[in-house]
Amino acid sequence: MEATTMTRPGFSRECLIVLVLLASFILPSANLMAQNRLFVSPSEEERVLNAEQQQKYRFLEQQLTSARIDLVRIGDLLPALRRRTLPINLPGRLMEFSAEPTHVQYYSPDHYIWNGRLLAGSGRIALVNNQGAFTGIIQLDGQWYKIEPLGRGMHALITVDMTRLPSGDDTPPGGQGEGKQTRAHKASGGNKNIEILVLYTDAAEDAVGDIAGTAALAVNDASVAYANSAITSSQLSIDLVGTSNISLQESDDISDDVMDLADDTEANSRRDSFWGDVVILLTDGDYGGGNIFGIAKEIEADEDNAFAIVEADHATVNFTFAHELGHLQGGHHQQCSVYNRTGCDDAAGNAHGYGWTIGGGEYSWTIMHQLGRPGDPIQYFSNPSVSSNGNATGTTQNNVAQKIRDTASSMADFRLATDSARL
Numbered sequence: 001m002e003a004t005t006m007t008r009p010g011f012s013r014e015c016l017i018v019l020v021l022l023a024s025f026i027l028p029s030a031n032l033m034a035q036n037r038l039f040v041s042p043s044e045e046e047r048v049l050n051a052e053q054q055q056k057y058r059f060l061e062q063q064l065t066s067a068r069i070d071l072v073r074i075g076d077l078l079p080a081l082r083r084r085t086l087p088i089n090l091p092g093r094l095m096e097f098s099a100e101p102t103h104v105q106y107y108s109p110d111h112y113i114w115n116g117r118l119l120a121g122s123g124r125i126a127l128v129n130n131q132g133a134f135t136g137i138i139q140l141d142g143q144w145y146k147i148e149p150l151g152r153g154m155h156a157l158i159t160v161d162m163t164r165l166p167s168g169d170d171t172p173p174g175g176q177g178e179g180k181q182t183r184a185h186k187a188s189g190g191n192k193n194i195e196i197l198v199l200y201t202d203a204a205e206d207a208v209g210d211i212a213g214t215a216a217l218a219v220n221d222a223s224v225a226y227a228n229s230a231i232t233s234s235q236l237s238i239d240l241v242g243t244s245n246i247s248l249q250e251s252d253d254i255s256d257d258v259m260d261l262a263d264d265t266e267a268n269s270r271r272d273s274f275w276g277d278v279v280i281l282l283t284d285g286d287y288g289g290g291n292i293f294g295i296a297k298e299i300e301a302d303e304d305n306a307f308a309i310v311e312a313d314h315a316t317v318n319f320t321f322a323h324e325l326g327h328l329q330g331g332h333h334q335q336c337s338v339y340n341r342t343g344c345d346d347a348a349g350n351a352h353g354y355g356w357t358i359g360g361g362e363y364s365w366t367i368m369h370q371l372g373r374p375g376d377p378i379q380y381f382s383n384p385s386v387s388s389n390g391n392a393t394g395t396t397q398n399n400v401a402q403k404i405r406d407t408a409s410s411m412a413d414f415r416l417a418t419d420s421a422r423l
């Protein structure tokens, strides 16, 4: 009581002016904070989609793993990104959370790739801004969300049902044989930069919001996985050297399609033009009755076999793109003693994916491990020297990271002439 009587006389006109001034600063900045959240709820008018947006929406709705779609706009993120804190307000979730940047490639205000670590719970976000069209992924405590552009600033936030991911075996032909000895590096092998050419079919372009954004996000996901797995940029870097449409017709057999891709005149001519060390084709295939999302032509590919296929709409879900690229780099699936299921791989050598039980019936697995148990795929290649949430991500027998380092020079040299010619 005494405190109240003492402060009241001191509540002068000057104090009031200061308070008003303070409020005038605080209120707009509070509004600004709201505007700088990742998602903005569209107006009723914006929710009425035009024909083109409706078509995109229908394709996204029909995807095997789409559990729910929320229509959103993306906020003005630059102030949040400058603050190095991005508030994330997922529709349907009461609790907001924030992300802080881990890997950023910034080209211009409407062209950047932003990777962040979630500060609450366990998770990450990756966003590609391609001239205002955002393609992204959010992984939060085992729940995955995709962001796909619909045009005119509208976006679909897709809640992914990970239980619908395929259980099919994508083991590349010949992959069950003896592990290969890593080829000797060329004496001149200073080049560790693998140039990746992403091709796509017409159907793949229809299947996603922005095919160029999808390709950029997929390559980014692999690149961040290398960094997480203690593969340094001097040991390996990858670049998306081009994203290009080809007229190859998809069949319902992914093994046939990857053979056709490697022989396809148009694909090879594009590879020559772009000097791609590796070629990955994005499709919309309904392979194996929806049971397979990707395939590599060969484990530890040579130049003639450095081809893979990945379904565009799931290129970044469960790291499918990074997984197939990992096969080309020499990565095998988990050993059958680690997790015995179709596609487990007891080939000789130490380049196996790895997974472990994390309690509560849940399982955690690295990128070359096949899906198959409830749990969370993590953005790591197996490596006994790297831990995730207190668990070593590999063992001496399960070290894909080392294989990826060992094959970097020879793969980067598949089209070395190119690299020199472009300098």
Ligand SMILES: [Zn+2]
Residues within 6 Å of the ligand: 170, 171, 172, 323, 327, 333
């Ligand atoms: Zn595989």
